[in-house]
Amino acid sequence: MSVIEELQSGALSAEENVARYFEAIEARDGEINAFIEVNSRAIEEARAVDEKIKQGRAGKLAGLAIAVKSNINVMGLRATCASKTLENYVAPYDATVIERIRREDGIIIGMTNMDEFACGSSGETSYFGPTQNPAAKGRIPGGSSSGSAAAIAANFADLALGSDTGGSIRNPASHCGVVGIKPTYGLVPRYGLIDLAMSLDQIGPLARDVYSAALLLEVIAGYNPKEATTLRVSRPDYTSKLSADLSGYTIGFAKEFEEYTSPEIIREVKHALAKLEAQGASVVEVELPNLSKALPTYYLTVFVEFFSATRRYDGRRYGYRIEEVCGEEVLRRILLGRYISQKEYSGKYYRRALQFRSLIKKEMLEALSGVDLIAGPTTPKLPHRIGESIDPLAMYAYDLLTVPANLAGIPAGVIKVGEVGEIPVGIQFHAKPLEEQKILNAMYALEGG
Amino acid sequence: MDESKVRREAERVLKELSEALGEISLEETYYVVEEINVTRNDAEPELNPEFRKAALKIAPHKDEEGYYIAEMGSWV
Numbered sequence: 001m002s003v004i005e006e007l008q009s010g011a012l013s014a015e016e017n018v019a020r021y022f023e024a025i026e027a028r029d030g031e032i033n034a035f036i037e038v039n040s041r042a043i044e045e046a047r048a049v050d051e052k053i054k055q056g057r058a059g060k061l062a063g064l065a066i067a068v069k070s071n072i073n074v075m076g077l078r079a080t081c082a083s084k085t086l087e088n089y090v091a092p093y094d095a096t097v098i099e100r101i102r103r104e105d106g107i108i109i110g111m112t113n114m115d116e117f118a119c120g121s122s123g124e125t126s127y128f129g130p131t132q133n134p135a136a137k138g139r140i141p142g143g144s145s146s147g148s149a150a151a152i153a154a155n156f157a158d159l160a161l162g163s164d165t166g167g168s169i170r171n172p173a174s175h176c177g178v179v180g181i182k183p184t185y186g187l188v189p190r191y192g193l194i195d196l197a198m199s200l201d202q203i204g205p206l207a208r209d210v211y212s213a214a215l216l217l218e219v220i221a222g223y224n225p226k227e228a229t230t231l232r233v234s235r236p237d238y239t240s241k242l243s244a245d246l247s248g249y250t251i252g253f254a255k256e257f258e259e260y261t262s263p264e265i266i267r268e269v270k271h272a273l274a275k276l277e278a279q280g281a282s283v284v285e286v287e288l289p290n291l292s293k294a295l296p297t298y299y300l301t302v303f304v305e306f307f308s309a310t311r312r313y314d315g316r317r318y319g320y321r322i323e324e325v326c327g328e329e330v331l332r333r334i335l336l337g338r339y340i341s342q343k344e345y346s347g348k349y350y351r352r353a354l355q356f357r358s359l360i361k362k363e364m365l366e367a368l369s370g371v372d373l374i375a376g377p378t379t380p381k382l383p384h385r386i387g388e389s390i391d392p393l394a395m396y397a398y399d400l401l402t403v404p405a406n407l408a409g410i411p412a413g414v415i416k417v418g419e420v421g422e423i424p425v426g427i428q429f430h431a432k433p434l435e436e437q438k439i440l441n442a443m444y445a446l447e448g449g
Numbered sequence: 450m451d452e453s454k455v456r457r458e459a460e461r462v463l464k465e466l467s468e469a470l471g472e473i474s475l476e477e478t479y480y481v482v483e484e485i486n487v488t489r490n491d492a493e494p495e496l497n498p499e500f501r502k503a504a505l506k507i508a509p510h511k512d513e514e515g516y517y518i519a520e521m522g523s524w525v
Contacts, residue, residue, distance in 0.1 A: 075503070092503030185480075199480050225492075229480060296466040316519035318507045328455050335459045349467060354477030356470060361478055392462055407478075 003158055004212065007053070007063040014046035014053065014063030017158070018107055021065045025110070025156050032132045034150040036070050037078050038110035049105045059104030060219060064212075066101060067157035069148050070111040071118055072203065073192040074098050081194055082114045082126035084325040089318050095192020096227075097161060097203050097220040104219050109157050112147030118163060118196040119306070119329045120144050121171055121398040122384070127327065130386050135177040136423040139383040142172030142398075144196075145206065149176040152206050159216045160206040165196045166298050167378075167402025169204045170414040174378035174426030177416040179213045179443065180206045182402075184433045185409035186231035188217075189224035197305035198229075200298075200406040210415065210444045214238035217436065233434065241437055244445040246279045249438070252286030252371035260291070260400055261380045268418035268425040269377050272446055276375070279445045286367040286374060291404065294360050298403035299396055300340065300353035307337020332392065357407050364408040368432050373442055377401055378414050378428040382421075405430055413439040415446055 006012035022038065029035055039045075042065070052058040068074055071081045073091035075098075080086045098108065115125040123131040123146025133141040134154035141150045145162030149172030152160050162169040164182035173180025181204045188203045195201060205216035215238075222235040253273060258266050273283050310330075313322035323334060340349045367374060379398050384390060405412035410433055414426040427446070429439045505511055510518040 075499075088507060090503065090507050092500050092507070093497065293470060296470040299462075299466055300470065315509060317504070317517055318509070320509075328450055331450070331452070332455050332459045332462070335456060336463055339459075339463070349463070351477055352470060352473070354479060355473050355475040357478040358475045359473060392458055393465060396462075 003064065004215070010053070014049040014107065015043060017063050018042050018046040018065050018109060021109055021156055024154070028154060029156065032134055032150055032154050033129050034112055034131055034147040034154060034156055035067070035110045036080055036082065036113050036128050036147070039077060039108050041076070042107050042109050045107050049107060052105060060215060061101060061104040061106030064106050064158040065109040066106045066216070067109055067112050067148055067151040067160040068098070069114055069145050069160070069162050071114065071163055071194040072097065072161060073194070074108050074111065077108070077111050079111065079194060080127070081117045082128055083116045083330070084127045084320060085313050085322045086319045087127070093192065096189035096224050098192065100220050106159070106219070112145070112151055112160065114147055115144035116327050116330050117306070117310070118144040118165060118168055119333055121167065121395055122390070123147070123172065124386060125327050125329050132386065133176055133383060136175065136383060138385055139423060140175065140386055142175035142379070142383060144168040145172050148206050149173055149178055149180065152176070152178045152208055159212055161203055162206050163193055163196070163201055163203050164406065165200045165302065166399045166406050169206060170378050170402050170412060170426070170428060171398060173206055173414040174428070175383045175424060177424030177426070178206055178208055179210055179413070179415050180204065181213055181217055181413040181436065181439070182405055182411060183217065183221060183436060184231070184411045185406070186229050187221050187233065187411070187434065187436070189227055189230050191224055191226045195305070195309040197302045198309065199305060200302070210440055210447050211239060211242060214242060214440050231434070236436070238437055238440055242444050243441050244279065246276060246281040246442065246445050249281040249373065249442070250371040251276060251281050251283050251442070252367060252374040253283055253376060254286050254288040254291070254367070254374065256288045256291045257376040257401065261377045262382065264420045265377045265379070265382070265425050268420065269375070269427050272417035272427045273375060275446060276442065281442070284371060286371060288363060288367055288404070290359055290363055293356050294404045294407060295396060295400050297353050297356040297360060298399065298407060300349050301357065303333050303336040304340050304350045306333050307341055310334055329392070360404055361408040364404055364410060364430070365432070368410070368430065372431065372438050374430040375442070376428055378426045382423050401428065409433060411436045411439055413443055415443040417446060
């Protein structure tokens, strides 16, 4: 019986569910470092949900414990972005996604660790120390939603929220062996998310199984009148349409993936493609000739947007002045963004990156025009050992296969398909805008329906 | 932190990323959302009485009347 079924049947109370996660966090998070703060009111909130369950008026997430990345505002808890800059910033309001979770009676169990201001792909740049990978001891969990993925992998919560600007949900989902989804840009409200790069950021779910990920996604998705960039779409219903029958699905695989990815990862992805074929899908080749341009396009865009986003951290209304207290990677991006933003350089770098963004978007949408999904690896290499010295450009290279989805604004999802020397490997699915259901179905089929 | 090292690395990162990008002539993509909801219907403003209290609680410097105290910018 799943936790959702146990909660619905009354076999498990919301209070018991939250209490057992608190016990697990207390016992093992000292080693993993997935959480920055736990919600001291969670038990009290769980009791109130139990009352609603008894009265038969509880919501879709009733009693589920949800961990939240520390760049999302949860009223009364610290949204530190894992930085000294916001070390004492207690969120004065709830992000829209949190309001929606509360409306469906989900319980926020705590705020998770992450790369500082989401600047990183390894989970090592946090002011609160690195997060360990519960699925591959001694290795990085991936980032920047490192704590959210680790919390799911370590069984510290039922569900987690992450944010994905260039792979920050999918990369740690792959390294930690869990399910992660980056929704279509504009599907999930960003109100209350602390920006890394506003034209690329999306909030999305992490979970241990596809059904739970679909459930959280359908709760948080949908138009928000407070925002100029949410799409006018009705609230989706993914869970009732989940299907492992892939008859009629055409899945594309690009040969360029093999050029940039370790052979052992490609081997696991190809095994998964064979499984999908056995479940009714047909696999064809697609072309992504400009895949290598995606990484410089992404970073030149992010430096500028991040620099702009950090101008509010001047230490006047809250926190400390960012340049005085931040870590190396954050400072590097601020320096680069400031330099590029100068009038004489914006055309040379930023506008050129936006032109390449058009190219990547066109290429991804053309490749998707003849197929339902594009499947491929999530990261080009396996996670390195924590503390290993990595050159900034080598660190950025982790994002090569995840940034195209953000640049094109399309949805993408990751699920574990195998292991290489006990290190999880995730397959990544891309779909056309707002076709999250197809991604969920393909992942559901791989999970075994 | 060795700031000069960070600066040197930043220069190298910019040079290498820029070279990897090359040249192109296309229109720019600013936001992926094609239909931006530029205008919206007017509605009654929502006031959360707790917000002001919560915001002032985390202010580094404030006075007794509830105003922020900030140093004058060095550019003034």
